[in-house]
Amino acid sequence: xxxxxxxxxxxxxxxxxxxxxxxxxxxxxxxxxxxxxxxxxxxxxxxxxxxxxxxxxxxxxxxxxxxxxxxxxxxxxxxxxxxxxxxxxxxxxxxxxxxxxxxxxxx
Amino acid sequence: xxxxxxxxxxxxxxxxxxxxxxxxxxxxxxxxxxxxxxxxxxxxxxxxxxxxxxxxxxxxxxxxxxxxxxxxxxxxxxxxxxxxxxxxxxxxxxxxxxxxxxxxxxxxxxxxxxxxxxxxxxxxxxxxxxxxxxxxxxxxxxxxxxxxxxxxxxxxxxxxxxxxxxxxxxxxxxxxxxxxxxxxxxxxxxxxxxxxxxxxxxxxxxxxxxxxxxxxxxxxxxxxxxxxxxxxxxxxxxxxxxxxxxxxxxxxxxxxxxxxxxxxxxxxxxxxxxxxxxxxxxxxxxxxxxxxxxxxxxxxxxxxxxxxxxxxxxxxxxxxxxxxxxxxxxxxxxxxxxxxxxxxxxxxxxxxxxxxxxxxxxxxxxxxxxxxxxxxxxxxxxxxxxxxxxxxxxxxxxxxxxxxxxxxxxxxxxxxxxxxxxxxxxxxxxxxxxxxxxxxxxxxxxxxxxxxxxxxxxxxxxxxxxxxxxxxxxxxxxxxxxxxxxxxxxxxxxxxxxxxxxxxxxxxxx
Numbered sequence: 001x002x003x004x005x006x007x008x009x010x011x012x013x014x015x016x017x018x019x020x021x022x023x024x025x026x027x028x029x030x031x032x033x034x035x036x037x038x039x040x041x042x043x044x045x046x047x048x049x050x051x052x053x054x055x056x057x058x059x060x061x062x063x064x065x066x067x068x069x070x071x072x073x074x075x076x077x078x079x080x081x082x083x084x085x086x087x088x089x090x091x092x093x094x095x096x097x098x099x100x101x102x103x104x105x106x107x
Numbered sequence: 108x109x110x111x112x113x114x115x116x117x118x119x120x121x122x123x124x125x126x127x128x129x130x131x132x133x134x135x136x137x138x139x140x141x142x143x144x145x146x147x148x149x150x151x152x153x154x155x156x157x158x159x160x161x162x163x164x165x166x167x168x169x170x171x172x173x174x175x176x177x178x179x180x181x182x183x184x185x186x187x188x189x190x191x192x193x194x195x196x197x198x199x200x201x202x203x204x205x206x207x208x209x210x211x212x213x214x215x216x217x218x219x220x221x222x223x224x225x226x227x228x229x230x231x232x233x234x235x236x237x238x239x240x241x242x243x244x245x246x247x248x249x250x251x252x253x254x255x256x257x258x259x260x261x262x263x264x265x266x267x268x269x270x271x272x273x274x275x276x277x278x279x280x281x282x283x284x285x286x287x288x289x290x291x292x293x294x295x296x297x298x299x300x301x302x303x304x305x306x307x308x309x310x311x312x313x314x315x316x317x318x319x320x321x322x323x324x325x326x327x328x329x330x331x332x333x334x335x336x337x338x339x340x341x342x343x344x345x346x347x348x349x350x351x352x353x354x355x356x357x358x359x360x361x362x363x364x365x366x367x368x369x370x371x372x373x374x375x376x377x378x379x380x381x382x383x384x385x386x387x388x389x390x391x392x393x394x395x396x397x398x399x400x401x402x403x404x405x406x407x408x409x410x411x412x413x414x415x416x417x418x419x420x421x422x423x424x425x426x427x428x429x430x431x432x433x434x435x436x437x438x439x440x441x442x443x444x445x446x447x448x449x450x451x452x453x454x455x456x457x458x459x460x461x462x463x464x465x466x467x468x469x470x471x472x473x474x475x476x477x478x479x480x481x482x483x484x485x486x487x488x489x490x491x492x493x494x495x496x497x498x499x500x501x502x503x504x505x506x507x508x509x510x511x512x513x514x515x516x517x518x519x520x521x522x523x524x525x526x527x528x529x530x531x532x533x534x535x536x537x538x539x540x541x542x543x544x545x546x547x548x549x550x551x552x553x554x555x556x557x558x559x560x561x562x563x564x565x566x567x568x569x570x571x572x573x574x575x576x577x578x579x580x581x582x583x584x585x586x587x588x589x590x591x592x593x594x595x596x597x598x599x600x601x602x603x604x605x606x607x608x609x610x611x612x613x614x615x616x617x
Contacts, residue, residue: 055239079428
């Protein structure tokens with residue numbers, strides 16, 4: 001990977017992380033999560049932010065609105081054998097979005 | 108032009124309401140019928156909440172507005188998945204946008220598929236939004252804090268929990284009936300309180316709200332609500348108490364209707380409409396089990412057989428994970444849409460048996476949902492003989508009798524209109540749900556867009572008020588023709604011949 005590509009990737013990654021953090025902070029600011037830290041890549045949606053399955057659904061809507069893309073294959077990230085995964089970290093979503101937004105493949 | 112109040116009663120049917128009016132339990136509704144016009148209201152082909160209310164709010168059929176279910180199925184290469192259908196999936200303007208552009212203000216409460224909220228000229232709280240997301244769902248956002256400060260409003264009681272909703276449509280445990288009914292009585296009152304607050308503190312031209320407890324109660328409690336059915340089994344004290352609570356729900360709903368009508372005042376035209384009707388069902392058709400028997404679908408070895416009475420799997424998206432996709436060519440993902448998706452042209456199969464047993468009609472998506480977005484709908488839509496939902500779960504039989512009669516959607520809903528310029532005490536022929544939007548536009552003094560799929564029901568108006576205002580104007584397009592996705596263009600090019608070939612291969616045509 002050349003320097004320019006790496007720089008672009010970093011910017012994309014930073015932009016995606018910033019956008020995701022903005023969504024999450026806005027989403028949970030009135031929730032009674034008991035989470036007092038700052039949301040970051042290592043934050044767990046389920047364990048730290050008390051996300052339930054319906055919250056994930058609403059998060060997907062917010063992400064798709066924010067990044068202007070519909071039909072991202074979120075099931076690859078969120079589902080395991082027909083059920084929601086037990087845990088999901090911010091960094092995993094960022095990695096997923098990096099990959100999918102770059103590939104440009106939507107349904 | 109007249110201020111206009113639209114009261115949506117989700118799933119309301121005259122089968123139930125006429126009996127309640129006769130028994131004196133819904134005097135306001137009776138007065139409105141006597142002072143105005145009533146008609147049956149034919150729903151969309153699939154009488155399902157998201158597409159039917161969207162049709163009523165846009166004046167367009169599903170093939171044009173693009174909503175076919177609570178979810179949107181994405182056809183991926185390996186296997187499909189689905190996501191929540193949202194307001195950004197609606198491909199035509201709503202009545203709120205249309206009249207907002209002309210300076211009229213709207214109040215929109217509890218309509219489905221309105222999330223994320225669009226910036227209308229007025230106030231909007233979409234339906235089907237969990238409490239934790241309600242603040243982000245309101246337009247304008249400041250409305251949340253404003254409502255939080257009102258003692259009569261409990262924002263936690265406005266939404267319905269998705270999982271509760273899902274369970275109630277399937278099997279509601281006996282011990283949960285009372286709690287379920289009381290919950291919806293409280294919810295309706297909360298929506299009424301919000302409506303009351305906005306109607307009294309904000310200028311408005313169109314005020315609209317959906318009371319959706321009617322649907323929720325009828326799903327779970329049809330056998331307690333239907334007079335004839337209840338007479339056959341309702342001897343126990345528990346059954347009588349459940350029925351009394353149901354009747355109390357309708358009694359209180361009538362009070363809320365009276366409150367809104369009174370607040371709107373005599374110069375306001377009042378419209379009541381339901382997105383679909385309701386009726387009884389005593390059987391379940393397991394469509395995926397049938398598809399498996401015909402060789403079109405394969406279950407994974409560990410796919411469980413569903414408990415009795417279940418039409419859906421528990422947990423989001425689970426149905427898609429019950430199939431062996433390497434051997435599945437046709438499948439149904441959600442019960443409400445009654446839609447079968449075909450992954451390929453399909454191997455030969457015979458639908459004749461199932462069609463004879465339970466299927467009233469099979470429609471291709473071009474027949475069911477004509478329009479530029481029909482490619483987003485399921486390939487085939489089934490109309491069952493009781494108009495009910497299919498079950499997507501695995502079963503040991505294709506058709507099973509329900510232990511208790513349940514309430515299921517029916518295409519014939521209700522329409523009532525009353526107020527200045529509306530005929531008095533008349534029953535007119537059934538209208539289409541697509542005719543309601545032109546009626547609302549006309550009531551508001553606005554021209555009816557040429558692109559609307561319904562017609563202005565002039566027969567509900569006094570002759571002096573029935574004149575079509577000015578010239579009809581084209582509705583603003585949200586998606587220009589050249590924005591039709593490539594997939595749509597490809598599907599259109601595929602042509603009728605291919606579709607017919609698919610049907611023939613599945614045994615629907617000889």
